[in-house]
Amino acid sequence: MKKILFVLMGLSLVACDDRVSKENDTVVIDFSGFLNGNQFEGGTAENFKLKLGSGKFVPGFEEQLIGLKKGEEKSINITFPEQ
Numbered sequence: 001m002k003k004i005l006f007v008l009m010g011l012s013l014v015a016c017d018d019r020v021s022k023e024n025d026t027v028v029i030d031f032s033g034f035l036n037g038n039q040f041e042g043g044t045a046e047n048f049k050l051k052l053g054s055g056k057f058v059p060g061f062e063e064q065l066i067g068l069k070k071g072e073e074k075s076i077n078i079t080f081p082e083q
Helices: none
Strands: 002-013 026-035 038-051 074-080
Touching: 002 038
Parallel strands: none
Antiparallel strands: 002 026, 002 074, 026 038
């Protein structure tokens, strides 16, 4: 299994910023991805727009953004199964 750590450096809601994020919200996030402690190419973005629950991102990532407030930071751990 491959374990990847994403460090969320900020989140904001597109529609409003006075509540926590929930499924179907569109959020704008800044993040960096790390594999074995090393930042990997293509795993970093700023002002990335993502609709929570869309399934367009790495499995398990979007669910960990639900319940966050504007500006909140979080470590997001994702485990990929062996292929």
